[in-house]
Amino acid sequence: MRVHLKIWRQKDAGTAGKLMDYELDNVDNHMSFLEMMDTLNEQLILKGEMPVEFDHDCREGICGTCGMMINGQAHGPVPGLTACQLHMREFEDGATIYVEPFRAAAFPVKRDLKVDRSAFDRIIQAGGFITASTGQPAEANTILITHETAESAFDSAACIGCGACVATCKNSSAALFTSAKIAHLAKIPQGEKEAAKRVLKMVSRMDEEGFGHCSNTEACEVECPQGISVLNIARMNWEYTKANLLKD
Amino acid sequence: MELDAKIPEGPLEKKWSNYKAQAKLVNPANRKKLPVIVVGTGLAGSSAAASLAEQGYPVYSFCFQDSARRAHSVAAQGGVNAAKNYQNDGDSVYRMFYDTLKGGDFRAREANVYRLAECSLNLIDQAVAQGVPFAREYGGYLSNRSFGGVQVSRTFYARGQTGQQLLLGAYQALMRQVAAGKVDLYSRHEMLDLVVIDGKAKGIIARNLDTGAIERFAAEAVVIATGGFGKIYYLSTLAMGCNGSAIWRAHKRGALMACPSWTQIHPTCLPQAGDYQSKLTLMSESLRNDGRIWVPKLANEERQANDIPEEERDYYLERRYPSFGNLAPRDISSRAAKERIDAGFGVGAQRNAVYLDFSKAIQEQGKDKVKEKYGNLFSMYKKITADDAYTAPMKISPAAHFSMGGLWVDYELMTTIPGLFAIGEANFGDHGANRLGANSLLQACVDGYFILPYTLANYLSGELKKERLTIHHPQFELVEKEVTGQLERLCQINGTKTTDYFHKQLGKLLYDQCGLSRSEAGLKAAIKGIQVLREEFYKDLIVPGTQGEINAELEKAGRVADYLEIAELMCNDALSRKESCGAHFREEYQTAEGEALRDDENYCYVSAWEWKGENTAPVLHPEPLVFEFIKLSVRSYS
Numbered sequence: 001m002r003v004h005l006k007i008w009r010q011k012d013a014g015t016a017g018k019l020m021d022y023e024l025d026n027v028d029n030h031m032s033f034l035e036m037m038d039t040l041n042e043q044l045i046l047k048g049e050m051p052v053e054f055d056h057d058c059r060e061g062i063c064g065t066c067g068m069m070i071n072g073q074a075h076g077p078v079p080g081l082t083a084c085q086l087h088m089r090e091f092e093d094g095a096t097i098y099v100e101p102f103r104a105a106a107f108p109v110k111r112d113l114k115v116d117r118s119a120f121d122r123i124i125q126a127g128g129f130i131t132a133s134t135g136q137p138a139e140a141n142t143i144l145i146t147h148e149t150a151e152s153a154f155d156s157a158a159c160i161g162c163g164a165c166v167a168t169c170k171n172s173s174a175a176l177f178t179s180a181k182i183a184h185l186a187k188i189p190q191g192e193k194e195a196a197k198r199v200l201k202m203v204s205r206m207d208e209e210g211f212g213h214c215s216n217t218e219a220c221e222v223e224c225p226q227g228i229s230v231l232n233i234a235r236m237n238w239e240y241t242k243a244n245l246l247k248d
Numbered sequence: 249m250e251l252d253a254k255i256p257e258g259p260l261e262k263k264w265s266n267y268k269a270q271a272k273l274v275n276p277a278n279r280k281k282l283p284v285i286v287v288g289t290g291l292a293g294s295s296a297a298a299s300l301a302e303q304g305y306p307v308y309s310f311c312f313q314d315s316a317r318r319a320h321s322v323a324a325q326g327g328v329n330a331a332k333n334y335q336n337d338g339d340s341v342y343r344m345f346y347d348t349l350k351g352g353d354f355r356a357r358e359a360n361v362y363r364l365a366e367c368s369l370n371l372i373d374q375a376v377a378q379g380v381p382f383a384r385e386y387g388g389y390l391s392n393r394s395f396g397g398v399q400v401s402r403t404f405y406a407r408g409q410t411g412q413q414l415l416l417g418a419y420q421a422l423m424r425q426v427a428a429g430k431v432d433l434y435s436r437h438e439m440l441d442l443v444v445i446d447g448k449a450k451g452i453i454a455r456n457l458d459t460g461a462i463e464r465f466a467a468e469a470v471v472i473a474t475g476g477f478g479k480i481y482y483l484s485t486l487a488m489g490c491n492g493s494a495i496w497r498a499h500k501r502g503a504l505m506a507c508p509s510w511t512q513i514h515p516t517c518l519p520q521a522g523d524y525q526s527k528l529t530l531m532s533e534s535l536r537n538d539g540r541i542w543v544p545k546l547a548n549e550e551r552q553a554n555d556i557p558e559e560e561r562d563y564y565l566e567r568r569y570p571s572f573g574n575l576a577p578r579d580i581s582s583r584a585a586k587e588r589i590d591a592g593f594g595v596g597a598q599r600n601a602v603y604l605d606f607s608k609a610i611q612e613q614g615k616d617k618v619k620e621k622y623g624n625l626f627s628m629y630k631k632i633t634a635d636d637a638y639t640a641p642m643k644i645s646p647a648a649h650f651s652m653g654g655l656w657v658d659y660e661l662m663t664t665i666p667g668l669f670a671i672g673e674a675n676f677g678d679h680g681a682n683r684l685g686a687n688s689l690l691q692a693c694v695d696g697y698f699i700l701p702y703t704l705a706n707y708l709s710g711e712l713k714k715e716r717l718t719i720h721h722p723q724f725e726l727v728e729k730e731v732t733g734q735l736e737r738l739c740q741i742n743g744t745k746t747t748d749y750f751h752k753q754l755g756k757l758l759y760d761q762c763g764l765s766r767s768e769a770g771l772k773a774a775i776k777g778i779q780v781l782r783e784e785f786y787k788d789l790i791v792p793g794t795q796g797e798i799n800a801e802l803e804k805a806g807r808v809a810d811y812l813e814i815a816e817l818m819c820n821d822a823l824s825r826k827e828s829c830g831a832h833f834r835e836e837y838q839t840a841e842g843e844a845l846r847d848d849e850n851y852c853y854v855s856a857w858e859w860k861g862e863n864t865a866p867v868l869h870p871e872p873l874v875f876e877f878i879k880l881s882v883r884s885y886s
Binding site for chain 2 (some may be wrong): 028030031032034035038039042044045046048049050051053055056057058059060061062063064065080081085087089110111114116117118120121124125126128129130131132133134135136137138139140141143144145146147149150151153154157158160161184185188190191
């Protein structure tokens with residue numbers, strides 16, 4: 001198949017970028033989207049042009065490194081996928097495809113499609129952990145957690161930190177990312193001791209990093225490759241209110 | 249060079265506690281004077297960096313990814329082993345030790361493997377304390393499943409994302425230390441060389457991948473936790489960025505490499521579909537608990553899987569290994585698949601796959617139960633292939649996966665360069681010639697959380713009174729010049745072929761001659777082929793852009809330059825070992841039934857290799873493996 005690509009090219013955060021046109025022939029419909037990008041880059045290099053810089057690593061949807069807007073949607077048109085799992089069979093022969101970086105004030109562009117998502121690490125640093133140093137913890141089976149609670153905690157913990165939620169949200173809110181960690185740790189007995197402190201610190205760091213407020217449109221859940229539910233945001237709000245009310 | 253593994257005295261079950269009782273400590277007030285560099289933030293690196301920082305050592309932590317959470321441990325699916333015996337099915341530390349040693353075809357140290365099994369108990373406790381959401385029974389107790397190569401259920405799991413959840417636990421512990429100011433985190437930094445001063449590891453040179461700047465870091469010890477180098481085969485289950493550069497640079501600075509050719513080829517991966525393919529996705533081994541592997545009895549079969557009647561199917565693992573069946577260890581399963589594929593019984597468009605069939609499990613347990621256990625794997629399969637594994641069997645194929653080989657380390661996880669430690673997949677250690685499923689997450693965690701914090705202190709206590717060296721030492725200057733020289737060299741070749749071209753050529757050559765089966769003639773031809781390819785690389789490579797900027801192609805070129813050297817050592821390693829053991833199958837050494845023929849008389853040793861310079865043959869230093877507590881046996885799964 002043949003595709004027309006309109007790809008965002010930008011030298012660095014301080015330089016203006018623009019969409020550039022590329023034509024690509026002989027695209028196999030079993031190719032992943034990123035393999036199509038590899039093919040384009042091979043051709044650009046051989047022509048003496050700079051290849052398109054894009055983030056990618058595991059190419060199996062779990063590391064959360066890849067992230068780009070494909071035809072205006074985070075990770076492209078198929079729900080529940082990362083860009084690396086998207087295959088060219090989802091596009092029509094002759095299709096025009098727009099490829100742009102995740103856009104948010106808190107995610108500055110480094111080059112082309114590569115963005116800086118270190119704000120996510122700083123949100124976790126603010127409190128996204130259980131204070132349990134390496135040592136001699138209690139025997140694992142002394143902490144009983146029902147099947148349902150463990151599964152529900154897992155659902156929240158499955159977030160891969162890709163940033164699709166932020167890129168999708170019209171307010172560039174990191175509420176889904178932040179709340180998923182808050183909910184994961186608040187749901188289980190090991191984490192609930194610090195829940196109040198955690199939610200206050202993480203929410204305030206989220207705001208400091210320049211993410212917007214939750215827009216309540218639930219677009220983040222729709223675009224999330226792991227299907228993280230917006231109920232996590234409800235849980236975060238509840239934990240936040242509770243923590244503020246019970247604060248000394 | 250005499251290799252001293254420094255195995256502690258005493259009975260097997262007392263060795264580690266004896267070591268801990270006698271190891272030297274560093275006073276808490278002195279720890280802050282002893283900075284440590286940890287390269288890599290996977291399970292081994294994150295757990296080590298967090299644990300050392302908790303103890304009070306200043307830690308510099310490095311990863312090439314844009315966040316520590318993305319290291320490739322994240323992709324491990326199936327689980328982590330521990331000898332908890334929660335299932336009351338006869339498990340014990342000793343049994344786990346024996347299974348692991350046997351699984352590795354008796355090519356690992358008894359003392360190391362016993363320690364791994366012993367520390368497995370604590371690891372589960374540690375992970376639960378961190379909030380890792382392991383699978384639970386309805387009453388709240390932890391759940392287990394079984395994995396290849398064993399007859400007990402000792403695998404703990406978090407759906408099909410156990411690696412992700414364990415890594416997030418370690419990552420969060422690391423982030424906590426970053427927030428406390430005890431860890432300086434350098435993401436998007438790649439270690440490009442090791443600085444050795446007066447025979448000791450004292451620092452690294454790293455490249456800031458966002459700016460291209462070359463930076464120097466000095467410390468009192470360097471820990472390499474950069475994982476495996478299976479990406480050398482180009483097509484593998486590894487992430488695109490996984491590489492062997494840190495261990496290779498350490499090797500060229502004097503650290504010996506052990507058994508580099510021992511690569512695990514994983515039996516359950518998705519087959520290659522075309523030349524453009526960049527990786528082969530792994531489907532968790534846990535699928536073999538309920539999936540049955542088969543090929544048609546008729547060669548070049550044209551019918552669809554569901555149209556082939558039961559009596560015309562060859563369940564070759566059940567046939568050849570009746571007592572383990574579909575749960576035979578990975579090396580054996582992969583080789584059996586290759587045997588069938590090579591004989592013309594392969595399935596799929598490229599005839600390069602075998603079937604993994606769930607119809608019996610669905611019939612017996614119901615679709616819902618199968619979905620609960622493997623739902624995410626089935627949906628991953630559908631995402632990639634567009635096929636529904638609930639209605640027709642999966643097509644799977646072997647792919648390069650795990651490096652049993654790596655930097656040679658002693659019982660303290662220290663390489664032959666004092667002050668340089670290697671942990672996790674980066675070292676050669678506990679897995680021998682074949683790793684059992686769910687033991688890699690375990691080893692990475694145990695090295696980082698429970699072993700290194702003791703053994704590093706034992707080393708650092710001796711460094712306390714020595715002079716602190718800084719990055720202004722002339723050796724830093726020298727190594728930095730060599731690093732920038734190599735980058736400049738790559739940028740200025742201006743040839744006509746891309747890095748990926750060379751990587752694909754190398755990968756194919758290596759997979760054919762130094763993959764699932766090896767022969768003297770093949771390996772000798774491969775060595776010549778690699779040398780020719782390396783020459784061509786330095787004449788005809790094209791790298792766009794400069795070293796002073798973001799440049800993904802330059803990153804790749806540097807890694808492939810190292811792969812082109814590692815590959816040659818792998819072939820030399822495979823050539824020198826005239827026996828078959830575990831993942832190392834030499835065609836000349838097999839039984840009449842086609843099983844591996846081990847030679848304990850002549851090859852019961854670890855092959856440790858010394859770098860002697862470019863175009864000079866490496867020197868082999870065998871470390872004999874002494875078995876005091878168990879008797880070597882023929883590894884049989886039939």
